[in-house]
Amino acid sequence: MADRYDPQEIEKKWQQKWADDDLYKVRDDDPRPKWYSLTMFPYTSGDLHIGHWYNNIPADVHARYMRMRGYNVLHPYGFDAFGLPAENAAIKRGIHPFKWTMQNIYNMRRQVKSIGAVYDWSREIITCLPEYYKWTEWFFLKLYEAGLAYRARAPVNWCPDCQTVLANEQVVGEGVCERCETPVIRRDLEQWFFRITKYADELLNFDGIDWPERIKSMQRNWIGKSFGTEISFALDHPGVAEKEIKVFTTRPDTVFGVTFMVLAPEHPLVAGLTSPEKKAEVEAYVLKSRRQSEIERLSTEKEKDGVFTGAYCVNRLNGQKVPIWIADYVLLSYGTGAVMAVPAHDERDFAFAKKYRLPVPVVISPPDWDGRDLKEAYIEPGTMVNSGRFDGLPSQQGIDAVTAYLAEKGWGKRTVSYKIRDWLISRQRYWGAPIPIIYCKKCGTVPVPEKDLPVLLPEDAEFKPTGESPLKYHQQFFNTKCPKCGGPAERETDTMDTFVCSSWYFLRYTSPHYEKAAFDSAKMKHWLPVDFYTGGAEHAVMHLLYARFFIKAIRDIGIVDFDEPFLRLFNNGIILSGHEKMSKSKGNVVNPDDYVNSLGADTLRGYFMFLGPWDQGGEWDDSGISGMSRWMKRIWTLVLDDYKSAGSRGDLELARFTHRTIKKVTEDIEKIRFNTMVAALMEFTNYLGKVKDEGSVGNPAWDLAIKTLLLLLAPTAPHISEELWHRAGYDYSIHSQPWPHWNEDLVKEEEITLVVQVNGKVRDRIAAPASITGQEAVQTALDSARVQPYLEGKQVVNKIYVPGKLVNIVVK
RNA sequence: GCCGAGGUGGUGGAAUCUGGUAGACACGCCAUCUUGAGGGGGUGGUGCGCGUAAGCGCGUCGGGGUUCAAAUCCCCGCCUCGGCACCA
Secondary structure: OOOOOOOOHHHHHHHHHHHHHOOOOOHHHHHHEEEEEEEOOOOOOOOHHHHHHHHHHHHHHHHHHHHHHHOOEOOOOOOEEOHHHHHHHHHOOOOOOHHOOOOOOOOHHHHHOOOOOOOOHHHHHEOHHHHHHHHHHHHHHHHOOOOOOOEEEEEEEEOOOOEEEEEEHEOOOOOOEOOOOOEOEEEEEEEEEEOOHHHHHHOOOOOOOEHHHHHHHHHHHHHEEEEEEEEEOOOOOOOOOOOOOEEEEEHHHHHOOOOOOEOOOOOOOHHOOOHHHHHHHHHHHHHHHHHHHHHHHHHOOOOEEEEEEEEEEEEEEOOOEEEEEEOOOOOOOOOOOEEEEEEHOOOOHHHHHHHHHHOOOOOEEEOOOOOOOOOOOOOOOOOOOHHHHHHHOOOHHHHHHHHHHHHHOOOOOEEEOOOOOOOOOOEEOOOEEEEEEEEEEEEEEEEOHHOOOOOOOOOOOOOOOOOOOOOHHHHHHEEEOOOOOOOEEEEEEEEEEEHHHOOOOOHHHHOOOOOOOOOOOOHHHHHHOEEEEEEHHHHHOOHHHHHHHHHHHHHHHHHOOOOOOOEEEEOOOOOOEEEEEOOOOOOOOOOOOOHHHHHHHHHHHHHHOOOOOOOOEEEOOHHHHHHHHHHHHHHHHHHHHHOOOOOOOHHHHHHHHHHHHHHHHHHHOOOOOHHHHHHEEEHHHHHHHHHHHOOOOHHHHHHHHHHHHHHHOOOOOOHHHHHHHHHOOOOHHHHHHOOOOHHHHOOOOEEEEEEEEEEOEEEEEEEEEEOOOOHHHHHHHHHHOOOOHHHOOOOEEEEEEEOEEEEEEEOO
């Protein structure tokens, strides 16, 4: 009798030994081919929960598999430590964010180590330490020098609860803050932006990278490229210098149907255009729309309203005077912030026109139009009417024809519009990397010289949010000298969005302690780009888009020489608890420690692998975990317990099963189908149990089968496989062994189950040699006693034979 | 409204890419054996209906279609989940 399987003991033992031996230390000069496998680093807002494990474990299994396949695998771990949530949590508890964050890291690191992953802890990075954020600041300077970071006054998303601005990507759902779910409001502020819009087109190109369709489609959607026409309406108004108003439209074929113009309330021309008698009304409306939350403003339920400015412009195509209105359904941030309203052919314009009794002339005729007024907007293609020289043209052709005519006259041109906005990176908060900029009365905006980096985040600042950056009130930080003229100057007091920190962390892992630069260039070139990147899909239009932009930007600056950071992306699903995402604030987190302490890390690892397809996620349910625990015990006794008397199971059959399992497991890991990989290993275990009961153990085929089982199990359950490997007398470590190969000859079946159908219904299953010919198979089928009754009195009209599988007899 | 992913036993899921034995593997449940004490173990059964059984019929969201053969391919519809959404 072997001793009992005691996961706590063996897991602790081997983790200690692996650490002592530096077994997972990654060498840059290893001659084997490199494989950079990265899992998204966790955010340090609290303890790890099983959602993190669900992210990390299958990635670790894959990395372990690649090691055994002979690759030099870099699979590092670190912590995303700056940012709002950590700061908010710290404030709530009355502790300093640095202390809070480092406490969390201390505990998270302990938890992560308990999973027995291959992380090389000597490469750990923490983004809130000066040795890291020095280089975040450095990248900011590089982007600034290249004109890719700029400061501008703009209407921005303001979270009243977090008391800071947010990037567009961080406003989610119905206009609420991504972190605290407070409705955001609009404010006009002077802020720092990264020019991501410059890369809009390149970011739409996913050639050469293997990403899930879902993520690509979300990014395309977010970038929102649409082709259209810019049309200039003539303006002659004493209040403004401009002689035109430009609009963007995808329907230039409807331009003869324009009956009014709508500007966004924040449009710069509004003040100048408003006539004295409309002034009060317009100003009230502008104020109202500014005060509204995004939810109210963007609600499609809300009835469209607006006010007339009293001014007019001219539609150059027909010379008509067009009244200029303002309405909050027009967005300043899209197109030109001005819309030519064609009520007959746009639902929103139609509703607006009805409300304010504006004319609705039809210029695109529906196929069977009777000439009467429309009951609703007609937005489908049709025939152009009341459109001068374009009458009779199909509207699809009209789009090009009108655009060409406008271009010829100089009144417009073909153009492209994007939904994506530049990335707003300023945060009026304490817990972030300082923006390395100094404002001097004499010299203006002056970047901090590289030699003065890092601009240290002062530890003794009063960090509670006030709506302005807390650093403004820290005199030693705020007051400084101008690097150019030496005169008195002030520091930029906003900090950077934490997504800036995570836009380059995968570069730092290649040389995490390098002091002369953000990374050692030779090492970066060796490892990058990342071969396999895994993590949750919640980052589709944030981190994953920002990181792609960042790489393209620093490529153009000459810092890196590749185009895409992540060659293959796999998005794992999300583990839910109570049908919601796990989060500390919702109080529904499930802690993995209890499972590790009671059942062991290997069991929990195996359970995550077995749950279902990794990209699916789902509700957390531990009711099946006992099955995984039983399997571990079965393997334990299978390998260690004595066996019974001699039996008769053939070596060849054993070898065949072994090789078929190698093939199945290998292919499943390659295709990231971990649940069926585990199932195959379970089947193999069940089979070996039967073989053992019959007694044919102790021979070379049995030894090979057990050895293979342990090797195939090693990535999933690294501790038990190491222990059993050791006890079976093989050399340490199982994790340094090559992955087993299969012999294709042994994988082939010798015997098949011939399925016999009559008219497509299964009537018999007959064991047959794999070498059976079509003729023999059909004859076997016809001879079957089970099949005969279905043929009686019928005429056989067709016989289908699928080699190695089935015969279908078609009768009439 | 638009984009994406899905819908299979009591449950998680397999088979879908490549049309060919639906329900692998596991949980749960039922029966049975084992003095068996801390998350027991063995054996058998378990889609639904009829039947002691052999077996027969019905079954992969609904409706059509293609095919000798459809969970799988095509069309229409319904539902669920995720994302985007007054984008002119």
